[in-house]
Amino acid sequence: MKLITAIIKPFKVEEVRSSLDEIGVSGMTMTEVKGFGRQKGHTELYRGAEYTIDFLPKIKIEIAVKDDLVDQVKNAIIKSAGSGKIGDGKIFVSPIDEVIRIRTGETNEDAL
Secondary structure, X not given: OEEEEEEEOHHHHHHHHHHHHHOOOOXXXXXXXXXXXXXXOEEEXXXXXXXXXXXXXXXXXXXXXXXXXXXXXXXXXXXXXXXXXXXXXXXXXXXXXXXXXXXXXXXXHHHO
16 A cells, blocks of 8 residues: 655646546545745735745645555646646655554555
8 A cells, every 4th residue: 555645736636636536546635735846936026015935835635545556646646737837746655554444443455
């Protein structure tokens, strides 16, 4: 099992969710986060004053999947969240040692 963590632009959330639905991903966790990478933020003009915005709004999506779905999920996220421009985001894939569904006590792949 793997945990796929994707950091994407906020306006791409619905596209990503739809593409994951199409391949049968049944659940995910979404968190509003702020951060920066190569973009290094940007400047904005507000009431005549210039402000530097260091941390940009992003969405962090976490999805636990069976090993055989990892490539499909990565490709779906890349296709639906990518624009080819800086700031599209990142995908991290991490191993999961154990999963337990609290309600039933099911473990590992049965709990997904």
